[in-house]
Amino acid sequence: xRIFDPHIHMTSRTTDxxxxxxxxxxxxxxxxxxxxxxxxxxxxxxxxxxxTLLGWEPFRASQYGIxxxxxxxxxxxxxxxxxxxxxxxxxxxxLVKDSVVAVGEIGYDSMTPAEDTALAAQLQLAxxxxxxxxxxxxxxxxxxxxxxxxxxxxxxxxxxxxVLLDHLNETTVKAATDSGxxxxxxxxxxxxxxxxxxxxxxKDHGTEKVLVNSAADWGKSDPLKTRKVGDALLAAGFTEDDxxxxxxxxxxxxxxxxxxxxxxxxxxxxxxxxxxxILRGGE
Amino acid sequence: MPTALTELTNGAPAPALQAALEGHLAGADRVWLHEAxxxxxxxxxxxxxxGAGAAGxxxxxxxxxxxxxxxxxxxxxxxxxxxxxxxxQDLADAARVLILHTVRADxxxxxxxxxxxxxxxxxxVLLALPHLSAHIPPASALPLVEDALRTNDTRLxxxxxxxYAAEHLDQHAWRHAVLKCLFTGVPVDAVDGLAxxxxxxAELARMxxxxxxxxxxxxxxxxxxxxxxxxxxADRDTATGPDTATGPDTATGPDTATAPDAPGDRDTTARxxxxxxxxxTAAPTEES
Numbered sequence: 055x056r057i058f059d060p061h062i063h064m065t066s067r068t069t070d071x072x073x074x075x076x077x078x079x080x081x082x083x084x085x086x087x088x089x090x091x092x093x094x095x096x097x098x099x100x101x102x103x104x105x106t107l108l109g110w111e112p113f114r115a116s117q118y119g120i121x122x123x124x125x126x127x128x129x130x131x132x133x134x135x136x137x138x139x140x141x142x143x144x145x146x147x148x149l150v151k152d153s154v155v156a157v158g159e160i161g162y163d164s165m166t167p168a169e170d171t172a173l174a175a176q177l178q179l180a181x182x183x184x185x186x187x188x189x190x191x192x193x194x195x196x197x198x199x200x201x202x203x204x205x206x207x208x209x210x211x212x213x214x215x216x217v218l219l220d221h222l223n224e225t226t227v228k229a230a231t232d233s234g235x236x237x238x239x240x241x242x243x244x245x246x247x248x249x250x251x252x253x254x255x256x257k258d259h260g261t262e263k264v265l266v267n268s269a270a271d272w273g274k275s276d277p278l279k280t281r282k283v284g285d286a287l288l289a290a291g292f293t294e295d296d297x298x299x300x301x302x303x304x305x306x307x308x309x310x311x312x313x314x315x316x317x318x319x320x321x322x323x324x325x326x327x328x329x330x331x332i333l334r335g336g337e
Numbered sequence: 338m339p340t341a342l343t344e345l346t347n348g349a350p351a352p353a354l355q356a357a358l359e360g361h362l363a364g365a366d367r368v369w370l371h372e373a374x375x376x377x378x379x380x381x382x383x384x385x386x387x388g389a390g391a392a393g394x395x396x397x398x399x400x401x402x403x404x405x406x407x408x409x410x411x412x413x414x415x416x417x418x419x420x421x422x423x424x425x426q427d428l429a430d431a432a433r434v435l436i437l438h439t440v441r442a443d444x445x446x447x448x449x450x451x452x453x454x455x456x457x458x459x460x461x462v463l464l465a466l467p468h469l470s471a472h473i474p475p476a477s478a479l480p481l482v483e484d485a486l487r488t489n490d491t492r493l494x495x496x497x498x499x500x501y502a503a504e505h506l507d508q509h510a511w512r513h514a515v516l517k518c519l520f521t522g523v524p525v526d527a528v529d530g531l532a533x534x535x536x537x538x539a540e541l542a543r544m545x546x547x548x549x550x551x552x553x554x555x556x557x558x559x560x561x562x563x564x565x566x567x568x569x570x571a572d573r574d575t576a577t578g579p580d581t582a583t584g585p586d587t588a589t590g591p592d593t594a595t596a597p598d599a600p601g602d603r604d605t606t607a608r609x610x611x612x613x614x615x616x617x618t619a620a621p622t623e624e625s
Contacts, residue, residue, distance in 0.1 A: 101453075105455075108455040108456065109455055109456030109459070109490060110456070110488075110490060112456070113456060113490045113491075113492065146398070146399065147399055147453055148453075150399065150404050150407040150408055151407055151455050151458075152407070152408060152409075152410035152411050152429075152455065152457065153410075153455065313411065314411050316410075316411075316425070318425075
């Protein structure tokens with residue numbers, strides 16, 4: 055089973071996770087930029103984070119045979135913090151980078167005017183840079199948030215077929231499907247979706263334009279949820295081709311819209327000291 | 338392929354590098370390269386355009402040649418189905434080095450590109466430094482080399498120990514760079530000027546022996562490269578002789594013929610003769 059996790063925050067994960075993900079079949083990930091779990095206080099903090107997503111994290115991933123790409127943006131939560139919003143001015147410098155395959159995560163958190171502004175501005179940045187957009191849908195007041203998100207997308211220069219709406223569930227999948235966007239589902243241990251509900255949604259909806267991710271981060275989450283969904287789909291009678299479409303071909307098709315997806319990891323550095331250069335020295 | 342692209346990237350004359358790169362690119366990518374170099378050449382003729390502070394442009398807006406620099410990795414890729422040759426990284430390195438050479442990147446430009454660059458772009462800035470000696474004051478780009486040597490990203494460490502480091506790093510920092518290569522698994526073949534700088538360096542020898550003892554105490558293997566460098570430090574005969582860089586070297590063992598720094602096996606046209614560099618020996622003040 056080949057797996058592409060289209061949304062996972064590897065900066066918060068350990069090398070044990072990379073090892074387990076590779077063993078489970080994960081060969082590619084996209085890491086969206088998002089909130090760190092505590093507030094940033096300046097644009098420079100974002101720049102260091104973007105540097106990590108464009109340098110160190112792809113290097114770490116390559117050590118474990120996994121291709122790493124990222125999406126960059128000012129996240130919805132910090133779009134409300136005037137200390138952070140100047141990041142919007144600097145984003146064009148970062149969106150031209152080779153491994154940036156979308157603008158994201160953008161979208162709504164509390165549905166404020168500041169979030170309206172950041173969402174519209176960043177949809178425009180995506181259109182201007184030939185990139186698709188990864189759009190987070192809010193956890194609170196989700197269905198209303200989805201409708202408002204879709205309305206902003208319709209007004210933007212970015213066509214819905216270049217947008218992935220993420221964190222969908224049973225209550226939002228229909229409206230999201232009707233919008234023409236791609237459909238992302240985050241599978242979590244306790245919150246968001248779980249494996250069995252995911253199988254039920256795919257039974258009802260089909261596999262078209264459906265992407266499943268672990269969205270694993272610093273909270274309680276599981277980077278192997280993609281594999282667990284794949285196993286649950288097979289157990290429920292779906293074919294290996296169905297699973298491949300959801301866990302590989304759909305994310306490849308969506309992020310491939312950027313023209314920047316590179317799934318060979320043959321550029322991994324030379325064979326490394328004891329097979330591992332994630333060394334602090336002398337290990 | 339007459340010469341390996343990676344050898345040309347690190348200091349060979351730009352026309353030779355461009356010819357080698359073009360030989361590996363498909364038609365559309367070759368067109369992209371020509372346009373990128375033309376844009377860089379045009380910007381080089383316009384000082385404001387090449388530099389950071391073009392009038393009328395916001396602090397974050399990019400001149401076209403910088404966009405080409407950023408996107409080189411998606412335009413210079415190995416041709417599909419062709420014979421195995423340089424990797425995608427090799428091709429992108431070569432293209433970016435050529436752009437920097439053509440735009441005649443100065444101190445401020447290289448620093449800006451490094452600071453805002455991806456790891457791949459930072460790597461290219463480091464590789465380009467020997468090409469830019471006419472535009473960057475001597476040793477002024479050392480902070481970039483030092484930054485790269487602080488990382489644990491082997492792509493950056495390998496690019497940092499090229500001819501520029503060989504020429505400008507002081508002996509203490511250079512010894513730590515060699516040790517860092519051994520620690521992180523960067524082949525010491527990447528270290529430019531290894532033989533002449535290691536020769537008769539008793540302090541480096543001590544550091545290597547201590548590292549070997551630490552590995553052995555932990556029941557871990559000692560890297561083969563460590564023995565190789567240690568052998569180089571033991572060669573004292575020609576340490577101060579005028580033929581250091583070209584004379585026979587009998588201390589390096591069977592690896593000599595394949596090492597890029599083997600005597601007579603290097604391009605000496607694009608970098609100063611290492612024999613001319615003052616040979617710094619271990620002194621107490623260096624370690625303070």
